Amino acid sequence: MLPKNWKEMKLQVEKITDPSDLDAAFEIRKQVFVIEQEVDPTKEYDEFEQSSVHFLARIDGIAVGTARWRFTSNGVKSERFAVLKEVRGKGVGQALVKAVLDDIQADPLSKNKTKYLHSQLAAVPLYSKFGFKKAGDIFEECNILHYKMERI
Secondary structure: OOOOOHHHOOEEEEEOOOHHHHHHHHHHHHHHHHHHOOOOHHHHOOOOOOOOEEEEEEEOOEEEEEEEEEEEOOEEEEEEEEEOHHHOOOOHHHHHHHHHHHHHHHOHHHOOOOEEEEEEHHHHHHHHOOOOEEOOOOEEEOOEEEEEEEEO
8 A cells, every 4th residue: 555645756667577576567457457347367367478578667666557568460569557546647557658668669679560559448548648549449358348549
């Protein structure tokens, strides 16, 4: 749990290199997706965990958000953006999106590949701020409505 003065604390997003940080990311995803949104745990954790690049957002050292990206046959997919409920709307999601996009941009293999994600409806405005546009019709994934969004 975050202290009451968390708003004055420093937000930091880093690429995960330590297994204990990956455990913290998985715990955040469990809280957000499995418990809060009732996603089946067998659908939340997948065969791409080891091949993805993971990120962890912290406020004053406390893990509060996570995301990952990976190469697919369709381009570069950003996914598993999760921010703990008590810090939503405070810039953590934006910091994660920026860190992920910056890291993708820095990878020479990402050049000229489509950058895309599957956005829950509530997150569409966030991703739109970073140049993502809806691509196709609304669809359901894990009993949650989504749009595919792409960024050139």
